[in-house]
Ligand SMILES: Nc1ncnc2c1ncn2[C@@H]1O[C@H](COP(=O)(O)OP(=O)(O)OP(=O)(O)O)[C@@H](O)[C@H]1O
């Protein structure tokens with residue numbers, strides 16, 4: 001018998017909870033004796049689970065010079081049968097191909113990705129427009145029941161939060177402008193400020209942002225989940241058009257509902273302003289009379305037109321992100337996030353365009 | 361097993377014991393008065409028509425749902441009446457594969473299998489990867505280790521789910537339809553893996569399955585549920601149930617004859 005043999009014994013229960021330290025010890029014993037034969041004595045093992053099998057497999061798989069082999073002794077034959085005999089290389093993760101990209105290439109790819117996302121969005125909008133035009137003259141194409149249920153969820157259920165935000169917004173701007181105007185004795189003109197700001201800008205803007213967060217995200221998540229569950233594929237294989245089936249009802253509902261919500265935001269916003277100005281000694285009647293002189297019906301209509309366009313954009317973006325969802329639950333979350341972010345960017349951009357167009 | 365483990369576990373406590381269990385959703389009862397034991401090192405199969413409550417029974421057995429009445433004992437301890445920490449400890453001793461795999465969508469297959477090892481052990485990363493790869497190899501999934509769950513087929517999801525269920529060295533494995541959707545060869549290999557694990561490591565299996573061949577191949581005992589009767593209509597060794605059961609529904613199931621009042625489906 002060779003005196004140089006190193007013995008390492010495995011004993012007791014080797015389970016997932018104990019194998020960590022045993023493994024480390026065994027690996028050390030092997031590393032300390034790189035050129036001596038090693039005997040693993042397994043005769044006193046009481047219990048071993050799959051991780052213990054992995055340990056034994058790891059200890060005896062190659063990688064040692066001739067004359068320094070690892071030998072397992074006393075292993076129960078039924079356990080020995082579990083030690084895999086396959087090539088360890090088979091277990092290694094296949095090396096990933098590809099190389100790192102240079103900075104310029106990365107910028108190029110990112111730019112291309114952004115451009116193609118924008119192009120997809122425009123194509124999608126065009127497709128929606130075509131579907132809508134086709135749907136209008138024919139009865140039964142638009143699923144009005146679906147439109148109503150989406151409108152109830154996206155509109156009626158959003159009333160409390162729109163009221164709250166609209167009211168606070170009126171209070172805040174009246175207060176901020178009021179404090180400044182007071183110094184010049186021009187508090188009455190705060191009525192003009194509040195009226196124009198709320199009707200033309202803020203009513204629609206704040207409603208749209210609430211709508212993007214609440215409903216745009218929900219559209220993307222709903223359609224995205226349907227995509228992941230292959231419901232969208234089922235719709236397509238029935239010969240139905242997902243645009244007509246899933247998207248049009250949401251677009252129509254949004255175009256109807258956002259202006260309605262905006263009317264509410266306008267009313268409570270102005271009411272909030274009036275409430276604040278009462279504290280600056282401008283009574284409700286005076287406020288009302290001055291408001292009629294300060295704003296016209298066109299201000300109100302501009303706000304509503306914006307609201308309708310914001311609603312259309314939010315719904316389209318939400319639906320497009322939903323339909324573009326990849327596979328798996330994670331991508332549904334990504335779609336919802338991206339729907340909200342993209343919507344808010346587009347709301348602001350569209351608002352800017354509107355302002356420029358109208359004032360020129 | 362040659363009984364050398366008997367000292368570690370008192371041979372008189374079943375691995376899982378279901379006592380007069382009543383389960384359902386809301387006011388709808390799926391199963392009543394169910395009692396059976398699963399012994400250590402045994403493979404017990406749960407059978408029954410689609411929608412009769414097999415998956416629900418399993419979820420009650422692993423303490424995910426609170427049964428309407430009755431008790432489930434894991435190695436003699438009630439998982440129904442356990443407090444949350446004790447329940448978590450009992451659940452950690454169970455390896456569960458859900459019907460749809462239930463892999464974590466944001467992790468690769470390898471990471472999914474490694475996940476319980478990451479959470480509960482101090483094993484080094486290298487070694488954990490090796491363990492995970494060996495488990496995946498056992499279910500013939502070594503090639504798919506770096507894919508994301510969304511990139512897998514239904515059968516692959518299940519096999520990865522089985523590998524993950526085994527990762528913590530659970531002595532009781534609960535598999536919900538492991539071989540449904542697998543080709544006959546992969547399914548037969550899976551059966552062989554299950555038998556091998558039982559024979560060598562003494563693992564206990566509770567398997568929900570419809571595959572007749574697999575039932576006859578692996579099951580020591582079977583319990584059969586029925587949606588209309590809402591109880592266990594048969595319990596015993598599969599081949600005896602097939603040949604000698606007095607119950608028409610049981611013989612029909614084993615002889616694949618759907619005629620007449622066959623196995624009832626969920627309503
Ligand atoms: N979360 C749930 N809430 C309410 N009812 C449920 C729920 N899950 C299942 N059910 C009902 O319980 C019954 C049994 O469902 P279960 O999933 O347990 O059936 P199963 O026997 O596993 O069927 P299969 O073989 O098709 O998987 C079904 O009729 C189903 O409608």
Ligand SMILES: [Mg+2]
Pocket residue numbers: 414415416459536
């Ligand atoms: Mg089921």
